[in-house]
Amino acid sequence: MTTEIGSPDFPLIQAIKNGNEKALGLFYKDNFGKILHLVLKNSGSDDDARDVYQDCMMEVVLQIRGGRLDQLSSRLSTYLYSVCYYKWIDRLRQKGKQMQTGFDEDLETAVIEEEDDSTPYLPALEKVLAQIGEKCMLLLKAFYYEKLTMTQIASKLGFADENSAKSQKNKCMDKARFLGKNVLKQHYS
């Protein structure tokens, strides 16, 4: 199996990008040991290792899905290790501790920084969105993320019919939009 793409893990990256759960599972399981070792050697526990690993795995998977690692020149596992390494350094720093052992192999690779600047109002929006209630969140998630039809939503969330599901969905979005508009106005004023 050959590819013309430069990344040594191009097929793996594409598989994860395409939502191949098996590929992601293998990648997850193959790399946890190294991070566990790193964290245990540097003042952390098993739980710390799992937490930091899942956070950096999340970051890497979202970068893959966003197409930002299509041209990755290092191995994906090396990249993941770097992201976890820097994340763990940050957490140690927050606790006032320092890293005792660093990169032991030729693992160092450039890490893509998260682009938080594009939506600086996100934390505030997240906070106000909690006000629309759990049922509204479920409804909007079913419609906008899961892309379910109104009939499916009515059946899943217990509405009488698709019309009442649709009406409720619109009311939920009206409320969310009103709250979001205030956040944006405050941000831009």
Added chain:
Amino acid sequence: MENEDKTERIDRYLDDMLTPEEKIAFEAEMAANPDFRFEMEAQEAVRNLISSQAEKEDLRRMFTTFHHELDALPIAADESSSKKKKGILRKLQWSNWSYSAIAASVAILIIGVWTVWNNINPAGNNATGNQEIRVDERNEVFRVPLLSWKTVDFKPVLQDKQLIDATIIRSREYRSHYRFNDILEIYSDKLTEKQQKISIAYDVDTKQYRLHIGNNSYPIRKAEQITPLTQP
């Protein structure tokens, strides 16, 4: 009803589903009414945030499943051990794992040496012409990834990953050859395990194996006999 229309109208704009006339009217309204522009931007931000949160929740759920599967792999020998000693238990498992790995390596080493011995001395004869020298005995058997790929929508998708035992053999007779069965033997003058990345790719569709050594790749097949490594 008015609000229902607004939500759906903004959705249609964001999904690029408005007719050209509707789109012009929509954009004219945004230009004339900054509040309406804020509403459009807010709805877009809410949609994005909900999708992003949902995507993260899905991934978290997946990671939790993977982690449970991972935890289930090295089943603790003593289930009655207190959970308070989780850290110690983990270390114990890791050390057990290391011992197991060493034990497995030794077992493979013995099998390997026995195989070589049989090759050198078939039926007790000293046929020295075929003599082989194994590379540094401590690293003699190592593991290489065997990745199975399938082409889905014109893209290679990883189906399975295993590790198989491999060994590098210095031989007077075979200088760029292989033998591939349950174990991969590479006959080479210069190659060492650390020198270049070695892996095997199996194409599920064509049922063909390829051996990757560094930047080179060679078609290989499972067979008893020692075969030359050649690039087509």
